[in-house]
Amino acid sequence: MKNLSPSLAPGFAFVLVSILSFAAMAFAQKEQNAKSARGVYEELAKAPEKARSRANPLAQDPEAAAAGRLLFEDHCAECHGENAEGGKPGAKRRGPSLRASEVQNAADGALFWVLTNGVVRKGMPVWSKLPEPQRWQLVRYIKSLGAAAPEKTANATP
Numbered sequence: 001m002k003n004l005s006p007s008l009a010p011g012f013a014f015v016l017v018s019i020l021s022f023a024a025m026a027f028a029q030k031e032q033n034a035k036s037a038r039g040v041y042e043e044l045a046k047a048p049e050k051a052r053s054r055a056n057p058l059a060q061d062p063e064a065a066a067a068g069r070l071l072f073e074d075h076c077a078e079c080h081g082e083n084a085e086g087g088k089p090g091a092k093r094r095g096p097s098l099r100a101s102e103v104q105n106a107a108d109g110a111l112f113w114v115l116t117n118g119v120v121r122k123g124m125p126v127w128s129k130l131p132e133p134q135r136w137q138l139v140r141y142i143k144s145l146g147a148a149a150p151e152k153t154a155n156a157t158p
Contacts, residue, residue: 068144095123
């Protein structure tokens with residue numbers, strides 16, 4: 001293998017260091033984005049055990065999901081999107097996806113607790129002024145959505 005000419009070595013080193021620096025920054029940004037995405041759903045884990053253990057009295061009521069949909073459209077869609085898949089990039093308010101597995105697998109009582117108490121520091125208002133049955137209707141609707149379908153990749157076969 002030939003040695004690099006002394007005049008090319010500094011340029012090669014600069015290019016190599018630049019590429020490695022860019023790769024390190026990209027990796028750090030990806031890690032930060034993943035950590036931030038997980039952090040959005042941390043409020044569900046903060047629900048006290050007493051709140052988490054509460055059962056939704058409307059869990060088996062199909063009319064509750066329909067009523068919850070109307071409440072969602074009036075109170076939640078602006079931030080969480082019409083399909084509850086999260087606010088659009090660039091939107092004034094961007095709530096997280098409510099179809100995420102963290103939400104869909106959460107206890108009904110934890111969702112009710114977050115609805116009741118909000119996440120004010122992240123922009124979610126307190127909904128304790130909504131009557132309790134309406135908050136349970138929202139929980140029923142959110143749970144009726146199910147998890148979002150995984151995104152298809154370009155290499156996926158149909």
